[in-house]
Amino acid sequence: ANVYGRFIVPILSVQMDFYLRVFVRVYTSKAEIKKSAAKMGLVVQSTGCDSFYIQPLAKEVNNVHKCPSVDVPSVCPETGEAMRIAGPIWTKPIHNPEFVKCLLDMFKGDEKSNDSLNFDPNKLGAAKIVKGILVAVSEEVPDVPLHYCLPSLSKILRCSVPPMAKVHGALMNAGYKVSQVHW
Secondary structure, eight states, X not given: OGGGTEEEEEEEEEEETTEEEEEEEEEEOHHHHTTGGGGEEEEEEESSSSOEEEEESOEEETTEEEOOOOOSOSBOTTTOOBEEEEEEEEOSXXXXXXXXXXXXXXXXXXXXXXXXXXXXXXXXXXXHHHHHHHHHHHTSOTXXXXXXXXXXHHHHHTSOOOOHHHHHHHHHHTTOOXXXXXX
């Protein structure tokens, strides 16, 4: 998109079954294109555990985009194992909360535009599945690009997998933001 003077803003990203769908809005703005690198980063992950870091490709400082210094360790502080690099990935929000809320309102029948669109989402064959995914998406933490897998963490710690509700409660009580991913 940047080659053509355009940039994207994801409004909804979902993973279902075996595919990934990303719905975006496309805008034209040469000034915004310069900010594209600041919206992406590299994942630096330990080869010995699920620990990872996000290394931004660029940082905006006083409206100037600069290449940041490397802020990640060369070996995993938890296991002492080597780190591997992957990416680039999108590090900004992958959902637009207002858009998701609008879609959910259509399922409730609250959206005024339902009449003008002549569309009733409840008549979809997979209406319950779509609504369930939208509810799950609306509950995700918006500014966290990656997630941890509880069974993988438990395997590394060599313990049984604790109930998800207990882990969520403990993390929230410790002051962290917690949500499940929609898949």
